[in-house]
Amino acid sequence: MTLKVIESAVLVPCWSCSVAHNESTLFCPHCSKIQPPASGDYFTVFGLEPRLNIDLTALEREFHRLSRKLHPDRFARATNSEKEWSLADTALLNDAYRTLKDPLRRTEYLLKLHGAEIGEEFSGKDRPKHESGPSRAPADLLEEVFDLNMQLEEMRMARKAGESDPELEKSLLEAKRKFEGLVEDVDRDLRAQWQAWDEGDAAARDAAQKNMVALLDRRRYLSNLLRDVTETLGA
Amino acid sequence: MAYSDRVIDHYNNPRNVGTLDKSQQEVGTGLVGAPECGDVMRLQIRVNPETQVIEEAKFKTFGCGSAIASSSLATEWIKGRTVDDALAIKNTDIVKELSLPPVKIHCSVLAEDAIRAAIGDWKKKNGVAETPRDAVQTAG
Numbered sequence: 135m136t137l138k139v140i141e142s143a144v145l146v147p148c149w150s151c152s153v154a155h156n157e158s159t160l161f162c163p164h165c166s167k168i169q170p171p172a173s174g175d176y177f178t179v180f181g182l183e184p185r186l187n188i189d190l191t192a193l194e195r196e197f198h199r200l201s202r203k204l205h206p207d208r209f210a211r212a213t214n215s216e217k218e219w220s221l222a223d224t225a226l227l228n229d230a231y232r233t234l235k236d237p238l239r240r241t242e243y244l245l246k247l248h249g250a251e252i253g254e255e256f257s258g259k260d261r262p263k264h265e266s267g268p269s270r271a272p273a274d275l276l277e278e279v280f281d282l283n284m285q286l287e288e289m290r291m292a293r294k295a296g297e298s299d300p301e302l303e304k305s306l307l308e309a310k311r312k313f314e315g316l317v318e319d320v321d322r323d324l325r326a327q328w329q330a331w332d333e334g335d336a337a338a339r340d341a342a343q344k345n346m347v348a349l350l351d352r353r354r355y356l357s358n359l360l361r362d363v364t365e366t367l368g369a
Numbered sequence: 370m371a372y373s374d375r376v377i378d379h380y381n382n383p384r385n386v387g388t389l390d391k392s393q394q395e396v397g398t399g400l401v402g403a404p405e406c407g408d409v410m411r412l413q414i415r416v417n418p419e420t421q422v423i424e425e426a427k428f429k430t431f432g433c434g435s436a437i438a439s440s441s442l443a444t445e446w447i448k449g450r451t452v453d454d455a456l457a458i459k460n461t462d463i464v465k466e467l468s469l470p471p472v473k474i475h476c477s478v479l480a481e482d483a484i485r486a487a488i489g490d491w492k493k494k495n496g497v498a499e500t501p502r503d504a505v506q507t508a509g
Contacts, residue, residue, distance in 0.1 A: 276409065
């Protein structure tokens with residue numbers, strides 16, 4: 135669990151004026167001097183509360199403001215350390231912005247900060263063996279997934295033999311659209327959990343987190359499948 | 370990570386790949402999947418109604434080498450066994466036989482699930498009572 139990152143911000147003294155500030159702040163709130171990049175969380179970089187529902191306009195505005203402040207021209211006469219920090223801070227700022235502006239990446243990032251295990255590296259092994267519910271196989275989709283795989287195999291074989299099969303291609307395109315729709319459903323379901331996570335009590339937050347981890351599993355599965363379809367159709 | 374020789378053998382020469390007609394009374398079909406890695410496995414059996422012996426077993430698996438080897442081995446093992454005997458096969462037996470590394474254990478779990486699902490389907494179709502041993506463990 136890495137909860138502490140968010141629950142209790144790590145305070146560090148400014149190298150220049152010694153006034154303590156949150157370690158992830160890029161500029162000292164007191165003397166405005168640039169600070170070395172810290173390993174704190176991305177939200178603090180923008181002065182945002184760690185939430186799933188965030189003000190994207192404010193995020194973008196802050197991103198541009200900080201980018202300007204970090205511009206190399208502004209550090210032409212600065213010390214070498216400050217020059218180095220401005221480059222490293224720019225990299226951090228870009229990573230933070232890319233992560234937070236994307237709803238999916240933001241969700242994964244925040245849940246991981248809170249100890250959620252998301253991603254291929256947790257592929258099934260830590261999930262209860264026969265757990266039912268959305269975190270296990272999308273049982274509702276097994277049939278279709280299997281059929282889709284059969285069609286993909288057929289398509290690859292046809293391509294290899296240099297044959298074209300318009301009928302098969304059409305049915306794969308239909309399947310692709312259908313699965314794209316399912317991804318959209320997942321994204322909508324994810325958003326529906328945001329508020330419970332942001333504003334709910336511990337139990338509600340816990341439940342929302344579990345639901346989102348399951349939805350992210352499902353989404354990854356669907357995306358992998360869609361990637362296969364796209365690759366096969368485009369080959 | 371290198372695959373064991375047995376996995377490679379089953380992967381290169383999978384036994385019993387194919388399809389049985391699922392509409393037939395004596396055919397049981399199990400379809401299972403592990404969404405996290407994208408594996409889907411279909412295992413089918415044809416059971417002799419008199420003796421309850423599995424006379425034919427076919428599989429089709431989309432997945433990694435270990436998943437294919439696990440299902441190939443599963444069909445090989447259940448052929449010629451009675452339904453009850455087939456249910457005694459554990460995923461750990463498959464792990465041992467194929468020397469699967471820990472990260473591939475879920476492939477063997479999937480194969481065990483597939484056997485149970487196929488037998489469960491056959492029992493349901495033929496009105497055979499479920500034993501506690503095969504309490505449905507299909508995914509979902």
